[in-house]
Amino acid sequence: MMEKASNASFLSKNPHLFEIKNLKVYFPAQTSSLIRRKYVYAVDDVSFFIDSGEVLGLVGESGSGKTTIGRVIARLTPPTEGKVLFQGRDIMSLRGKDLKNYRRMVQMIFQDPYGSLNPRLTVFSTIAFPLRVQGIVKDKNKIREYCIDLLRSVGLSEDAIDKYPHELSGGERQRVAIARALAVKPQFLIADEPVSMLDLSIRSGILNLLMELKNQYGLTYLLTTHDLRVAYYTCDRIIVMYLGKIMEIAPIEDFMSHQFHPYSQLLLSASASFGFGDRPKRRLGATGEIASAIDPPKGCRFHPRCPFRTEECSKKTPPLAELRNRRFVACFNPQ
Amino acid sequence: MSQVLSIQDLHVSFFTRKGEVKAVDGVTFHVDRGEVFGLAGESGCGKSTTAYAILRLIKPPGKIIGGRIVCDGIDVLNLKEEDLRAYRWKKVSMIFQNAMNCLNPVHRVSDQIAEAIMVHESVSKRDAISRAKQLLSLVGIDESRANDYPHQYSGGMRQRAIIAMALALNPVLLIADEPTTALDVVVARQVLEVLWDMKKRFGLSVLFITHDLSTLAEFSNRIAVMYSGMLVEMADTKSLLSNPLHPYTDGLVKSLMSLTRRGEKLWSIPGSPPDLAAEIKGCRFRPRCPIAMERCFSKKPEFIEVGQGHYVACHKVVS
Ligand SMILES: Nc1ncnc2c1ncn2[C@@H]1O[C@H](COP(=O)(O)OP(=O)(O)O)[C@@H](O)[C@H]1O
Ligand SMILES: Nc1ncnc2c1ncn2[C@@H]1O[C@H](COP(=O)(O)OP(=O)(O)O)[C@@H](O)[C@H]1O
Ligand SMILES: [Mg+2]
Ligand SMILES: [Mg+2]
Numbered sequence: 001m002m003e004k005a006s007n008a009s010f011l012s013k014n015p016h017l018f019e020i021k022n023l024k025v026y027f028p029a030q031t032s033s034l035i036r037r038k039y040v041y042a043v044d045d046v047s048f049f050i051d052s053g054e055v056l057g058l059v060g061e062s063g064s065g066k067t068t069i070g071r072v073i074a075r076l077t078p079p080t081e082g083k084v085l086f087q088g089r090d091i092m093s094l095r096g097k098d099l100k101n102y103r104r105m106v107q108m109i110f111q112d113p114y115g116s117l118n119p120r121l122t123v124f125s126t127i128a129f130p131l132r133v134q135g136i137v138k139d140k141n142k143i144r145e146y147c148i149d150l151l152r153s154v155g156l157s158e159d160a161i162d163k164y165p166h167e168l169s170g171g172e173r174q175r176v177a178i179a180r181a182l183a184v185k186p187q188f189l190i191a192d193e194p195v196s197m198l199d200l201s202i203r204s205g206i207l208n209l210l211m212e213l214k215n216q217y218g219l220t221y222l223l224t225t226h227d228l229r230v231a232y233y234t235c236d237r238i239i240v241m242y243l244g245k246i247m248e249i250a251p252i253e254d255f256m257s258h259q260f261h262p263y264s265q266l267l268l269s270a271s272a273s274f275g276f277g278d279r280p281k282r283r284l285g286a287t288g289e290i291a292s293a294i295d296p297p298k299g300c301r302f303h304p305r306c307p308f309r310t311e312e313c314s315k316k317t318p319p320l321a322e323l324r325n326r327r328f329v330a331c332f333n334p335q
Numbered sequence: 336m337s338q339v340l341s342i343q344d345l346h347v348s349f350f351t352r353k354g355e356v357k358a359v360d361g362v363t364f365h366v367d368r369g370e371v372f373g374l375a376g377e378s379g380c381g382k383s384t385t386a387y388a389i390l391r392l393i394k395p396p397g398k399i400i401g402g403r404i405v406c407d408g409i410d411v412l413n414l415k416e417e418d419l420r421a422y423r424w425k426k427v428s429m430i431f432q433n434a435m436n437c438l439n440p441v442h443r444v445s446d447q448i449a450e451a452i453m454v455h456e457s458v459s460k461r462d463a464i465s466r467a468k469q470l471l472s473l474v475g476i477d478e479s480r481a482n483d484y485p486h487q488y489s490g491g492m493r494q495r496a497i498i499a500m501a502l503a504l505n506p507v508l509l510i511a512d513e514p515t516t517a518l519d520v521v522v523a524r525q526v527l528e529v530l531w532d533m534k535k536r537f538g539l540s541v542l543f544i545t546h547d548l549s550t551l552a553e554f555s556n557r558i559a560v561m562y563s564g565m566l567v568e569m570a571d572t573k574s575l576l577s578n579p580l581h582p583y584t585d586g587l588v589k590s591l592m593s594l595t596r597r598g599e600k601l602w603s604i605p606g607s608p609p610d611l612a613a614e615i616k617g618c619r620f621r622p623r624c625p626i627a628m629e630r631c632f633s634k635k636p637e638f639i640e641v642g643q644g645h646y647v648a649c650h651k652v653v654s
Contacts, residue, residue: 061519062490169607170378199377200547204590204601226519233601270520 016049016085017188017220018073023047023082025068029294040293042068044244045082047320050188050222055214057235057252058224059267063293064241066224067111070190073222074108075099104134107181111193113173117165123151124161127180134184147183153216154179155209171202175209182213189214191223195230207233228271232256237326240264243293243301246320249328260323260334263302300331308333338405339508339540340389340427341365345402347381347388350395354612358384358397360564363638366508371534371541373555373572375548375587377608381564382544383432386510389542390423407507424455428501429510433517435493438485445471445481448500455504470499474529491522495529502533509533512544527554549591552576557644560584563608563619566638570645580647583620618650626651 025043043065050056058066071077073084075091084091086102094102110116117126127147131137137146148158154175165173174194181189191210195203211234214221225231231238231252238255240248240263248261259265291297297304303313312332320330347359358381366372374382387393389404391411404411407426414422423429431437439447448467452458458466468481474495485493494514501509511530515523531554533539543555551558551572558576559569560583568581579585589602606623609615618624618631630650638648647653 061521171607200549201377201587201590201604205603208601208603226521228520266521270524 018050057238060241107186346400370556373551373558376561
């Protein structure tokens with residue numbers, strides 16, 4: 001029913017599917033002070049690339065800027081500064097047909113399967129709408145058939161088609177959201193915390209589905225999560241984010257065997273599945289909680305919580321440096 | 336008396352337009368003094384309803400149909416209305432699901448905790464506030480932040496403040512309903528560590544409700560697994576997770592995500608839980624069960640002790 005997405009029209013010599021260059025996204029903060037305007041530094045000078053066919057994970061706690069990066073790439077939020085290049089072209093410069101095509105090729109699924117579907121639309125209307133906008137299925141009589149095929153491919157039965165969101169469970173809703181995203185034959189999918197609002201018992205079904213679809217249609221994913229277990233199952237490479245900054249970039253296997261950044265170690269020790277016992281075996285190395293993105297700490301943003309901090313860390317911002325092949329770390333005292 | 340809570344054959348139903356929803360349909364378990372007892376199961380299986388029944392907080396269209404609940408020697412279902420208030424805070428206190436979003440936004444956190452103390456005990460405001468501050472520091476909130484308003488706290492701090500409030504009157508049993516579900520991994524762990532410290536230091540007993548068995552793996556002494564209003568298995572944590580007998584528990588354990596299996600397909604239980612309003616003959620898990628046999632269609636399996644303290648409701652296991 002769906003062939004592999006073709007990117008012939010966008011062929012270029014650019015080696016990366018996406019290049020994110022010095023991206024900054026600042027939001028005006030709500031403060032009582034009229035004199036000094038404050039900003040939320042949601043994403044603060046972030047650069048990375050995404051290769052065709054890979055699953056890249058953005059990993060970090062709430063407030064680290066993951067969703068904002070996804071929304072910028074999906075062209076839902078404009079960057080304050082910096083660029084997102086898609087096959088070498090600045091996505092903010094796309095117009096007309098190119099923009100429409102970009103909106104088709106890049107799809108996003110959201111964290112909250114309760115909020116992301118319109119409660120007044122049936123599953124059929126939900127999926128058929130983007131199809132009509134993009135003119136994917138030319139023959140009107142075939143639209144229903146196409147939708148039923150899609151529902152099957154995401155593991156739902158045909159009778160789901162005339163149901164409303166409230167008649168579906170959380171897992172089923174997330175499947176509908178996935179079907180809607182796939183309906184327009186995208187090339188790139190942004191999956192924003194796709195399972196964090198779901199019961200543990202249905203998470204695995206959704207993650208399996210995402211991986212099957214990726215292989216079947218040759219998709220590229222940007223997946224965000226705060227749970228390294230999810231990243232480990234799905235990602236080829238991960239970027240660890242903290243308060244709007246990149247802390248570490250690594251191929252996943254390599255990352256699991258060694259984490260250079262103290263924050264990466266903290267994240268991992270919190271997600272690790274510990275042995276059975278009658279007490280938590282390992283205490284977390286670091287204490288405290290993620291600071292505010294309005295007045296982020298000077299220097300390294302993680303330094304107030306870092307067990308290895310030195311004086312330098314509170315004064316200078318550590319640059320993201322390649323420590324060894326494909327491993328980038330922003331830390332003065334890598335572990 | 337080693338049991339702090341005992342529940343026998345509890346039945347709670349909601350009488351809705353669709354019919355009688357048997358949210359809790361014959362549940363029996365107990366919580367030992369000083370233990371963390373985990374109650375696990377998918378959303379909608381009746382965990383919160385069980386907790387509400389323990390606190391006698393079931394409201395119409397819900398009704399406690401039958402059973403017996405004894406908490407610290409008190410026959411809860413026969414407790415007089417006027418004694419309920421003291422029972423709710425001093426014997427059992429509960430951290431409600433999403434409670435961290437229910438702190439009063441216009442009052443300082445320390446004042447809210449002090450208020451809870453003053454309603455139940457005759458102490459001066461000054462003493463109550465100083466106790467509130469002590470409680471907050473126990474859960475890792477610095478005295479300098481005690482007078483903040485809830486919105487000045489992060490999610491993790493709010494959840495810890497809720498724990499402090501729940502402990503304000505030294506209850507013998509704390510019920511924690513999905514206390515970490517809405518939190519990020521790091522913060523969730525910090526909250527678990529706080530609960531663990533409280534248990535260790537004060538011998539607190541905890542009924543810990545969650546859909547996430549992996550949270551219980553390192554935190555609970557025993558676990559009961561609930562499915563569609565009933566318990567299907569109960570055992571000490573190690574036996575339950577390393578030797579699950581019921582096919583539902585087995586599926587849950589297999590679908591746990593660990594940090595060790597990359598590339599493999601994840602296990603997931605096919606199908607979804609049944610409608611609680613529908614009458615199902617035989618075993619309620621049967622439609623999703625990979626090992627169902629003839630008897631499972633006709634006869635409801637009983638909850639039977641098959642090993643020391645290991646209970647299961649499954650014909651196949653018992654046969
Ligand atoms: N539209 C917005 N207006 C103001 N602040 C925002 C907006 N969107 C996000 N933020 C803030 O930006 C920061 C990063 O948010 P987000 O990208 O959602 O992080 P994550 O997805 O990692 O939790 C947070 O502090 C958040 O409150
Ligand atoms: N006030 C209510 N009216 C009708 N049905 C309810 C009510 N509260 C809960 N239920 C039903 O009772 C069942 C158990 O709910 P609950 O105890 O909240 O489950 P859990 O906490 O395990 O997710 C669900 O099927 C739910 O729909
Ligand atoms: Mg987000
Ligand atoms: Mg509940």
